[in-house]
Amino acid sequence: MSELLALSVAEAAAKIAAGEVSSGEYFEAWNAAAAADELNAYLWQIEEGNGYEVQDGPLKGVPVAVKDIFCTEGTPTTAGSRILEGYLPPYTATAVQRLDAAGARVLGKTNMDEFAMGSSNENSAYGAVLNPWDRGRVPGGSSGGSAAAVAGGLAPCALGTDTGGSIRQPAALCGIVGLKPTYGAISRYGMIAFASSLDQCGPLTRDVTDAALLLAALQGQDPRDSTSVGIEGGIVAPSREGLSGLRFGVPAELARDAIEGGVREVFEATLARIEELGGEIAEVGLPSAEHGISAYYVIAPAEASSNLARYDGVRYGMRSERAGDLLEMYETTRAEGFGPEVKRRIMLGTYALSSGYYEAYYGQAQKVRTRIAADFDAAFAGVDFVVTPTSPSVAFGLGEKTDDPLAMYLNDFFTVPMSLAGIPAISIPAGLAEPAGGGPQLPVGFQIAAPAFGEQKLLEAAYALEQAIGFEARPGGGDG
Amino acid sequence: MAELEAVIGLEIHVQLATRTKMFCGCELSFGDEPNTHTCPVCLAHPGVLPVPNEQAIRYALQIAAALECEVAPLSIFHRKNYFYPDNPKAYQISQYDIPLASNGRLGEVRIHRAHLEEDAAKMVHVGESGRIHGSGSSLVDFNRGGTPLVEIVTEPDLRDAAEAAEWARLLRETVRQLGVSDVNMEEGSLRVDANVSVRPAGSATLGTKTELKNMNSFRFLQRGIEAELERQRGLVEAGGTVEQETLHFDPVSGSLTSLRSKEEAHDYRYFPEPDLVPLAPTEEMLREAREALPELPAARSQRYQEELGLSAEVAAVLAADPETASYFEQVAAAAGPVEPKVVGNWVTGELAAALRQDGGEGGAADSKVAPQALAALIAMVQEKKISHGSGKTVLAALVAEGGGPEAIVEREGLAQMSSEGGE
Amino acid sequence: MIDREQVLHVARLARLRLSEQELETMVGELSGILDHVDRIGKLDLEGVEPTSHVVALENVLRPDEPRPSLPRDVALASAPEPYQGAFRVPSPQADA
Numbered sequence: 001m002s003e004l005l006a007l008s009v010a011e012a013a014a015k016i017a018a019g020e021v022s023s024g025e026y027f028e029a030w031n032a033a034a035a036a037d038e039l040n041a042y043l044w045q046i047e048e049g050n051g052y053e054v055q056d057g058p059l060k061g062v063p064v065a066v067k068d069i070f071c072t073e074g075t076p077t078t079a080g081s082r083i084l085e086g087y088l089p090p091y092t093a094t095a096v097q098r099l100d101a102a103g104a105r106v107l108g109k110t111n112m113d114e115f116a117m118g119s120s121n122e123n124s125a126y127g128a129v130l131n132p133w134d135r136g137r138v139p140g141g142s143s144g145g146s147a148a149a150v151a152g153g154l155a156p157c158a159l160g161t162d163t164g165g166s167i168r169q170p171a172a173l174c175g176i177v178g179l180k181p182t183y184g185a186i187s188r189y190g191m192i193a194f195a196s197s198l199d200q201c202g203p204l205t206r207d208v209t210d211a212a213l214l215l216a217a218l219q220g221q222d223p224r225d226s227t228s229v230g231i232e233g234g235i236v237a238p239s240r241e242g243l244s245g246l247r248f249g250v251p252a253e254l255a256r257d258a259i260e261g262g263v264r265e266v267f268e269a270t271l272a273r274i275e276e277l278g279g280e281i282a283e284v285g286l287p288s289a290e291h292g293i294s295a296y297y298v299i300a301p302a303e304a305s306s307n308l309a310r311y312d313g314v315r316y317g318m319r320s321e322r323a324g325d326l327l328e329m330y331e332t333t334r335a336e337g338f339g340p341e342v343k344r345r346i347m348l349g350t351y352a353l354s355s356g357y358y359e360a361y362y363g364q365a366q367k368v369r370t371r372i373a374a375d376f377d378a379a380f381a382g383v384d385f386v387v388t389p390t391s392p393s394v395a396f397g398l399g400e401k402t403d404d405p406l407a408m409y410l411n412d413f414f415t416v417p418m419s420l421a422g423i424p425a426i427s428i429p430a431g432l433a434e435p436a437g438g439g440p441q442l443p444v445g446f447q448i449a450a451p452a453f454g455e456q457k458l459l460e461a462a463y464a465l466e467q468a469i470g471f472e473a474r475p476g477g478g479d480g
Numbered sequence: 481m482a483e484l485e486a487v488i489g490l491e492i493h494v495q496l497a498t499r500t501k502m503f504c505g506c507e508l509s510f511g512d513e514p515n516t517h518t519c520p521v522c523l524a525h526p527g528v529l530p531v532p533n534e535q536a537i538r539y540a541l542q543i544a545a546a547l548e549c550e551v552a553p554l555s556i557f558h559r560k561n562y563f564y565p566d567n568p569k570a571y572q573i574s575q576y577d578i579p580l581a582s583n584g585r586l587g588e589v590r591i592h593r594a595h596l597e598e599d600a601a602k603m604v605h606v607g608e609s610g611r612i613h614g615s616g617s618s619l620v621d622f623n624r625g626g627t628p629l630v631e632i633v634t635e636p637d638l639r640d641a642a643e644a645a646e647w648a649r650l651l652r653e654t655v656r657q658l659g660v661s662d663v664n665m666e667e668g669s670l671r672v673d674a675n676v677s678v679r680p681a682g683s684a685t686l687g688t689k690t691e692l693k694n695m696n697s698f699r700f701l702q703r704g705i706e707a708e709l710e711r712q713r714g715l716v717e718a719g720g721t722v723e724q725e726t727l728h729f730d731p732v733s734g735s736l737t738s739l740r741s742k743e744e745a746h747d748y749r750y751f752p753e754p755d756l757v758p759l760a761p762t763e764e765m766l767r768e769a770r771e772a773l774p775e776l777p778a779a780r781s782q783r784y785q786e787e788l789g790l791s792a793e794v795a796a797v798l799a800a801d802p803e804t805a806s807y808f809e810q811v812a813a814a815a816g817p818v819e820p821k822v823v824g825n826w827v828t829g830e831l832a833a834a835l836r837q838d839g840g841e842g843g844a845a846d847s848k849v850a851p852q853a854l855a856a857l858i859a860m861v862q863e864k865k866i867s868h869g870s871g872k873t874v875l876a877a878l879v880a881e882g883g884g885p886e887a888i889v890e891r892e893g894l895a896q897m898s899s900e901g902g903e
Numbered sequence: 904m905i906d907r908e909q910v911l912h913v914a915r916l917a918r919l920r921l922s923e924q925e926l927e928t929m930v931g932e933l934s935g936i937l938d939h940v941d942r943i944g945k946l947d948l949e950g951v952e953p954t955s956h957v958v959a960l961e962n963v964l965r966p967d968e969p970r971p972s973l974p975r976d977v978a979l980a981s982a983p984e985p986y987q988g989a990f991r992v993p994s995p996q997a998d999a
Contacts, residue, residue: 071527079526090977091520093527184958192526197754197955225529226756226963227956294943297936303754305917306561309570310524312918314620314992316981326618326995330563331920343919347929348936350917351905353561353749362751364943366953373954406935422957452957498967505970514988518978519970535967554961563918565992605994619989622978747916752955760961 004029009062009157009210010237016061023054023061027105030063034108034154039130039139041149043068044076045108059217060103065155067146068109069116070096070201071190075106079192080114080124080142083311083318083337093190094222095159095201102217107155110145114339115308116166116194118142119411122402123341130398131174132475133442137395140170146204147174151475157214158204163194164296165390165415167202168427172390172445175429175473177462178204179211180415182452183422184229186215187222193307195300198419208428208463212237215455231455238456238463244278246461248448249383251286258413260393262433266444267389270430270469274387277468279461284379284386288371292417295372297409298352298365299420304342305349311337344405373421380451385461388414390427390445394435418449425449426462429471443473482680484713487687488644488705489592489636492651493629494661495599495669496539501626502598503530503573510667514602514621522626524568529755532557532596536628539660540580540596541761541769543630546654546776547591549584554760557596557753562746565620566600573598574631576750580759586654587778589647590635601625636675636686641705645698648672653777653800665696674705677722678712687712688722692736695729704729707736780805788812788820797828803845814855818862826858830872834879848882849875857885870894904934904941 004026007015015021034045042065054061066072069079071089078084096106113123121129121144129144131137132152139148143160147170150158160167162180171178179202186201193199203214216235222228250271256264271281313319313333320336323329338346352361379386392413401408418425430446446465450458500507504521521528544551558576575595584591601622632651638644652663652670663670672695677687692708695701712722727736775783777799784795798805804827812823831844831854840847857878861871866889877888889895910930914921921929972978979985984992 069527071525077526084526087526087981089520089525089527090973090980091525091528184960188527189529190527193755195754197957223965224531226531227529227754227958227960229958229960291943291946294940297940298943302751306559306571306749306751309561309563309918310526310568312563312565312570313983314565314990315523315568316525317983319983323993326565326993327918329993330918334918335920335922338919340925343921343925344929344932344936346917346919347910347913347933350749351909351913351933351937353751354913354916355747355749358749358751360944361940363953364946364948366955367948367951368943368946369954370951371948373957405932406939409936500967500969505965505968506972507969513975515975515978515990517972519972523973523978531963531965533967534964537964556955564995565990604989606991616994617986617991618994619986619991621989749916754955757956757958757960757963762962 005033005153005156008207009059009205010213012156013059013062013213026061027063030107030156034065034149037154039132039135039148039152039154040127041065041110041129041145041152041154042108043078043111043126043145046106054105055101055103057101057103058213059099062104063107063156064099064104065108065110065146065149065158066096066106067112067143067158067160069112069161069192070159071192072096072106072109075109077109077192078126079116080112080126081337081342082125082339083334085318087317091190094187094224095191095218098218098220099159104217110143110149110158112145113142114342115192115304116142116161116163117304117341117345119165119169119408120396120401121145121170122398123339125339128398131395133175133395134440137397137442138173140173140391140395142166143204144170147171147176147178150174150176150204150206156206157210159201160204161191161199161201162419163198163300164419165412167204168415168425168445168447169391169411171204171427172429172443173395175443175471175475176204176206177208177211177426177428178202179215179426180418180424181215181219181455182231182424184227185231185424185453185455186218187220187225187228189222189224195303196307197303198300208426208459208466209237211426212459231453233456235456235459238459240460240464241467242278243274243461243464246385247280247282247383248274249282249284249379249386251289251386251388252283253286253290254388258392259389260433260436262435263389263391263393263444266431266433267446270446270465271387273468274465277464282383284383286372286375286379286386286417288368288375289417291368292372292420293409293413295365295368295420296412296416297348298361299369301345301349302352302362303349305346305353308342308346341405369420372417376417376421376423376451384450384457386449388447390414390447394433394442394444396435414447423449423452424455424458426458428462428466428469430469431471432473482682484678484716485681485683486640486709487636487677487679488638488640489675490634490638490644490648491673491675492632492648493671494543494632494655494663496536496628496630497659497661498533498535498539498628500533502533502536502596502628503626506626508627509623512623514619514623517623518625522568523622530573532756532759533628536596537759537761538765538769539628540594540630541765542658542660542772543632543655544581544584544594545769545773546658547581547584547586547594547632549581549591549594551581551761551766552578554578554758555580556758557756558750559753561749564600565618566603566625568601568622568625572600573753573756587647587650589637592633592635594630594632597629597631599624599627599629636677641702641709644674644705645702648701649698650777657774657776657802658772665698668696671696672701674701676705676708676712678709678716688724690722690724691726693726693728693739696731700729700731703734704736707734711736774802784824788824790821790824794824794828798824801843804843807845807851810851811854811858814852815858818855818858822862823858826854830875834872834875837876838879847879849878850882853878853882853884860885860889864896866894866896904937905930
């Protein structure tokens, strides 16, 4: 059975298609593995024997761990929040439907930072998720449950969402692949909104090939999402060898001082590896990127303050017992239902949109966004990709940053600019590094960003680099 | 003290008669069981997204064309944020700084803007029965929530209550003839709010205005504005000042009560709706909207006056009802040399009176009086073959039994020549 | 940067009841974050178009074709207080 679990999704799907492995057998093997979750990665898991009925398709029999931000009809969906405890959606998200249609099946719903607000998964109302590499450390966030499930051998692949780095950063901290596609590549319908102009779902997988396989099934225009377009020409399995003819831009503004020593070493080594593969390293200017965090922490909370206003105790979800009159119902329901980080962001966003402050905050942030997108456009005129470390540090300790929200926000420094520009970016494991405070080695992610809808080219480059890096390390010191 | 002049502007909400709601595929509902026309989108479940109804946009463009508005080449939707149980997302999708249409005109009144938005749900207060907590409760029915609305805002060009009601009737008739709304005030498919202020006659500055709501008939609209003007004039003349507030019209007592709540002033925190992309009406959409326009009351009235020499009153009466107008045109064509003005007077005068006397519900077009028959009758009177009084007698007979006037004249012996010696 | 009164005002707008302790913490934390964010307020971005959409799309519309609505019991299934086929809520204070 462990042999089945060792297969990549692409390998397993090929064996199932060839009739060498039954889809039920494969699904149950993973179901048993997921049942042994000691990381608090899952919030809900399918019952044994319920995963056999699957569609024929490229993902036939593939179990997928789905972030609990996707609505699944009749299955608990909480977005990591108390306010949605017990909520059973009357419909299913388009992304999940597309996986279903390709033959995949939801294995379970994964833990996450409440409403995807966080970079450590410590903001879940249902407890923190533990990093499988070191259970005293965070898996990253907000798709922490999805990342931990894949890295910890509890799922072969997972679905996450990324608003400012929520797929890429946990993928980096857990030593797996995480892809945030172009805004509009995959339907957002049924994905519980955090910041609508930034949210995008994507795969978390063991390798680049699996990411491509999932993206191929997920992408596409959806009549239920006006902002969805899909990826023209679709996505095929990457097969590129070498990187000759490709130019990789390193931002001149990359604040190397803010990067942990070990992470910096792995990053520099990866740049050297790119050159060995025939790729060219160039410097690019992203002068406005340094304001990305500021713009992001205006735009995302502003949109969130509006998106989360519907949790009011009227139509679904919890209502406070203290609801005497209408105003009290609103105020106490939301006070009891939301956790501290969500409240903080709602407050920040409400303030940024309020009368007299809109232009100074929201208006200005939208202009910074324009500048950042223009920076990327200019950079891509000279290079094929922009590369950075995914996160300035390896996984940090549980509780280490919970008292300092701003320090937590600065974790997203390298991932937020791509979100603001709406462009695709992938994080692949590039090596291991010792944490700043010492201790066992932990994974380091390497981020590659491409122009909008350049996913295929991005996946090809990431695949070639992945083959050369040969990252084989697995949590618990095993070699996988 | 200078005389106080009234300054009135209207805000009209028109429910569009599409098949489905503005942003989801639920069918519009009229008087159905509560909460039988809802879906995850219009109940604002987590994760749902709005997709605009193309027909609603086409209807709105027709209204824009009828009101001679400029259509914005690119307009966007905004979110208007506020908490209320009838507002399930806690924001209403509306348009803000760039409305679909602006700078139009209907009759003598300028249109400031016309934009698309979605209707709220219905909320009914049910008192305290059956609840554990002390205060009363309300029931929310989301059937109406999400119905497409066009909000039309006029410039403050109206100067008295009767004029405001008259103009509102013209607007209703215009929208009704477009066929884009039921425009029924009692059922709420047409809702008219008024912004009312007073100022010294001749002054160019506007006084502080109040907003009047819930006037669900033209009569109430007029009475509400009259009552508010009287109140404001009284206040100002007594040296007081008008406070900006929203007033609710009570049709039973005919009085206005302030809706001011204890909460702080609204701060709607408008921002561009990120779930929707901009609206850029295509040439095809604009052309279709223009071509779909029937001859609207204002234009028809103007044509009758300028080309046919009808009086303003008769032209307006005819133009307000397209069926009667069409009947009039048939009679005028059949009456040949008779001046259209005379025909117009007959249709709106003698015929209307005869139909009223007959107690029928329908208009001229539904009556037994064929256009050719009326034309022949008018010609006989014009040519003095019968007297005007006899003409009315014949008309009464035509209304009752139909047929041609000649036979009736003969039967009743009404010809001028024979009547001279007959009595 | 942001004072107690402003925080209270914003909390009311957002319909969040904050405890005394939350209020204290919120004043400090929001001020810290706003101090950082305020850097963009100092940028000269005169003439720069604001970005509210990154996708270059227009007129994405839906045909006016009905889709099935939810059965009423399903629509009400998650309601905290369903009552006679409707969603019941406490009355607004003004009417109570």
